[in-house]
Amino acid sequence: MARWARHPTQVPAMLLHIFAAGNRGLLPDSVVKTMITIMQVALQKLFSIMPLLFGIGFIAPVIAQVMTMWGWDAPFGMQRIVFGLLIGALWGLYATIKGRWI
Amino acid sequence: MTDDLTRLDTLSRETIDAPESGGSALPLAADEGLDRHTRVDLLKQERAIAAKYQNGPMWGYVVAAVGGFAIWLALFPLTMFGAVHPAITLVVSTFLTVAGYVTCHEAMHDNIAKRGSKYRWANQLVGEVSLLPIAVPFSMGRVSHLEHHKHCNHPEKDPDYTDEAPNWWMAWYKTWWNRQPRVDGTINRYKSVCQQLDTRESRLALKQTMIVQVIYLTVLFTMAWNGYAIAAVVCWWLPRQLGLSYIRYFLSWAPHHPRAGKTERYEQANIFKSHVGHFFSMCMETHLIHHLHPGIPNHKTKAAYLEMKPILEKRGVDCSAI
Incomplete structure (x- = not known):
């Protein structure tokens, strides 16, 4: 087990480094460190477009399900989820570019 | 003494x-x-x-933290499967989100159990579970809060200084504004403070923050795309938004306003009378005593x-x- 994961309070950190904990000497530490760095960079890149992902991943289905709950139809004969995706993606894109939601 | x-x-x-x-x-x-x-x-x-x-029994905080977390967690399936009305879930979850910060706050100051105590695990447990409703790890909460105490009301060094606003309604607005993706407030400010500190604790806090945020978003996305979007809204997303605003207002703005030059x-901090009373203002009326x-x-x-x-x-x- 990697040195940082010995204490139970560091369990969340262990999740990110899960393959390091499971490595058990199969890979050199330098390789494991590089893989961890790549993962962190990838996550940072992901966070930079998070508003767009949030628009698609959360706002879109919320809009569709709220419309269903209240019995509203989407305009122009669209499916509710397509309408939700349109609004969610555009709003998320705006937030990604502007850095704020409104 | x-x-x-x-x-x-x-x-x-x-x-x-x-x-x-x-x-x-x-x-x-x-x-x-x-x-x-x-x-x-x-x-x-x-x-x-x-x-x-100081000192005295603190088990009430442990029970409140663990019990509150258990109820908060239970609200997910209960709401998803229609056993609890979404409006009730929203109220209860928001209350638990705010209350979680109070219990975690004690753990940040090691008040549940001091270092070296045989009950130290309880301090860690309270801290870890209490902040999950606001999707912030205990490590980040502790590092940033202790910096707040260390540099209270310093414009650059106090991580909470961005909550300052000229009046109460601007303060509520600021709690929302500071959560915008690229505004230098709350979690974004906490992250930059941790990066500047560059200690073992702050580096761990940054890693854990990333993990907790990934988990938070993964849960929301998964629930939403599986037909439980409204449950996700009332269980976690909206209580987090409302709870964070409430916490920032009563724990940061109200007891410290005006901040300029008051170091x-x-x-x-101030002694003030809250319109919602001592309990619902999270005992912040006498926040000076805490500082x-x-x-x-x-x-x-x-x-x-x-x-x-x-x-x-x-x-x-x-x-x-x-």
């Missing part, structure tokens, strides 16, 4: 050693004429009172304040509100 001045903490020492004519150090007239002997004597009295309220020991003596548990700050009031008045603290 000791009379030995060599054991006074740094802040106390600064208070004693402050120039007697230094009006800027202690703002109100009552203290300006205090000589060194009087300041030392008042500090001894203050510390004697504080000692009475000295007795002016870091003076962080070892006093949250629920005892008002009693400690009432006993310290004559001393604080001599120090020049405005105690007219309570």
Whole structure:
């Protein structure tokens, strides 16, 4: 087990480094460190477009399900989820570019 | 408790050693004429009172934190499968989200169990579970909060300084504004403070923050795309938004406003009367006591304040509100 994961309070950190904990000497530490760095960079890149992902991943289905709950139809004969995706993606894109939601 | 001045903490020492004519150090007239002997004597009295309220049983916080977390977690399936109405879930989850910060706040100051105690695990447990409803790890909460205490009301170094606003309605607006993706407030400010600190704790806090945020978003996305979007909104997303605004307003803006220039020991926080009462303002009416003596548990700050009031008045603290 990697040195940082010995204490139970560091369990969340262990999740990110899960393959390091499971490595058990199969890979050199330098390789494991590089893989961890790549993962962190990838996550940072992901966070930079998070508003767009949030628009698609959360706002879109919320809009569709709220419309269903209240019995509203989407305009122009669209499916509710397509309408939700349109609004969610555009709003998320705006937030990604502007850095704020409104 | 000791009379030995060599054991006074740094802040106390600064208070004693402050120039007697230094009006800027202690703002109100009552203290300006205090000589060194009087300041030392008042500090001894203050510390004697504080000692009475520190320690004591803290299991209530442990039960509240673990029980609250269990209820919060249970609301997910209960709401998803229609056993609890979404409106009830929203109210309960928001309450638990706010209450979670109170219990975690005690853990940040090691008040549940000190380092080296056999119950130290309880301190860690309370801290870890209490902040999950706001999707922030305990490590980040602790690092940023201790920086707030260390540099209270410093425009650049206090991570909470971005909550400052000229009036109450702007303060509520600011709580929302500071959560925008690229605005330098709350979690974004906490991250930059951690990056600047670059200690083992701050690096761990940054990693854990990333993980908790990924988990939070993964849960929301998964629930939403599997037909439980409304449950996700009322269980986690909306209570987090409402709870964060409530916490920022009552824990950061109200007790510290106005912040500008108020960096000295007795002016870091205010004594104020809340319209929603002591309990619903998270005992923040007497937040100054917490800054003076962080070892006093949250629920005892008002009693400690009432006993310290004559001393604080001599120090020049405005105690007219309570």
